[in-house]
Every structure is written in structure tokens, then in C-alpha cells.
Amino acid sequence: MGRTAGRSPQDTRRALLDAAADAVRARGIHASLDDIARFAGVSKGGLIYHFASKDDLILELARDQLASFRAGIDAALDPTDTAPGRLTRAYLRASVAPAADDAVRASMALVTQLMTLPAVAELARADAERLAAALAADGLPADVLALVVAAADGMGSAPLWGAPTHTPAHRRLLERLLHLTRHPHLWETLTP
Template structure:
């Protein structure tokens, strides 16, 4: 990678990080000016990389989705060859994030805010459909996938309404969902 390309990659990373912080503070009404200020660049410098707020919000959503996908892949246990290993990795990635309390609240706030924009919302729905297809190929009954994904979603948003989840509650919920992700048959009839 040349120095110029490396600098562009670093700049885009810094801009996305600044955009995430600005969205958490300002919500859906965040302006490109606010993002530029947060990043310590001019609005023109920001727009050199992202031509519009919509483009920036879509890139930010993609970045968050990609980070989570990498987190799931990183948590696949190479020794685990049983059906549902990817679903169990999904649970571990979700709960590892939740254990970083402030990060979890900020991530949930960020994702909820991004869903107010049409393109990030569309991309989120497509990613969710992709997760469902990927997890279905892992040998687990669709009922289990449905319950585990919905429970992970609920656990992710709970800190916004309940405050931080305690370590015992997180550990208990994680264990329950990992057990659900270990069985292969349907949950009901």
C-alpha cells in the first residue's frame, strides 16, 4: 500500500470515527459541519471523501456492519464443529460488545439513529437477511435462529431503557442463548 493510499484509508477511518461520535451527540440532525468539526477538518475536506450526508451515513452504517461481521468471524471457535457454531459466535460477539457498557449504548444509539436514513436502513435490512441466510446454512433450526437473533437484538437495546445490564444478567442471558444455539431441532412442534 502506498503512502498516499494509506493516508486516504487513515483519513476515511478518522472521518467515520468522527461521524459516529457526532451522530451519537447530535442525532439524525447531525450536519456535515458538525462532523467536520469533530474530525478537525474543513467541510470541504470531509466532502472530498463523502460527497453528501447520505453518502457518509451509508458508509458509517456499512462500517458498523463490517465491524460486527468481523467480530462474529473472530469468535468462531475453530474446535467447534457442531451445527450452530456461527450462531454461537454471533451471541458471543453481541455479548462481548454489551460488556463494554458505554460502547454498547453508543453503538445502539448510533444504529437506531442511522435507521432514520433510507439507505442505511435498507442496508441494515439486507445485512439482516444475509445473516439469516448464513445462519440457516449452519445447521440450526430456523426457530432457534429467530429466537436467538431477536434476543440478541433485545439485549442490545435494553441498556437504552434499563441502564447498563449487570454482569450476572449478561452472563446468564449469554449462557441461555448459547444453549439455544447449541440445539438443532425446533423449539416447538
């Protein structure tokens, strides 16, 4: 990355967060502030100007990752969909959104590294609780919600195991899960 002259403070913070993500993916959670500053193309003092400590930077990186996923859910909301399950459908679409499998692996590798820190794990737990509460209030039966969320999470993590995510079978499953959220009474015909 080039010099920071002409970059706004927001652009520099973004560059530092991106560099921290790259450094953590490349060197692990113990990447130093020097490593991160080098990845960002700034001095260590410049980094510390924006983030007082590595802990502050790592927590902000974790917040950024959580906010990015939440923004993906918000972007997947269908403005014409007002039926129960609207948020769950957006969660499903965001979790299995077409993305390069390499990008999914890189993101998950970063989150896995970040989650080794107790403060990040606590932050993620609190965020997961907020999302779970919002999904629970989305109007779907609990069993249908649990099935759809578990399927979305599994489908979204497939690239970690080398499985392709853009197959016809994947698309059919996504469509069937979306259909189930629109017609949750169908679940009752499948359960004993």
C-alpha cells in the same frame, strides 16, 4: 482532533467516519458537514475530498457499523467448533459480548439515528437478510435458531433500557443458550 498532516488517506477516512458518528450522536442525523469536519479536525473541503456528499458519508458510516458488527461475529467464531450452530453461537457471543454498557448505548443510539434514513434502512435490511440466510443455513432447527437469535438481540439491547448486562444471571443465560445450540434436541423436551 489535531491536524491531518502525516495521516494517511485511510486514517483520515477513519477519522471522518468516527467524527461523523460523534456528530450524529451529538447533533442528530441532521448534523451538518461543517459539524462533522469540525469534529474531525479537517476543513469541509477536506471532508468532501473523501466523501462527495453527506449522503455518501452517512451510507459509508452505516456500512462501517454493519461491517463492525459482522467483524465481531467473525471474531467470535471458535476455530475448533465445526458442529452445526457454529455461526449462531458466534452471533450469540458477539451480540452479548462484554462491552461497557455506555459503549453499547452509544452504538445503538447511532444506529437508531442512521436508520431514520430510507437508504440506510434499506442497506441494513439487505444486510439483515444476508445474515438471516447464513444463520438459517447454520444447521439448527428453526425454532431453536429463532429463540437464540431473539434472546441474543434482547440481551444485547438491554443497556438501552438501563439494564446491566454483566450479571451472573446474564452469564448463566448465555451459557444455557450456547448449550441449547450444541444440543438442539433439548428444545423438543421443552415444547408441548
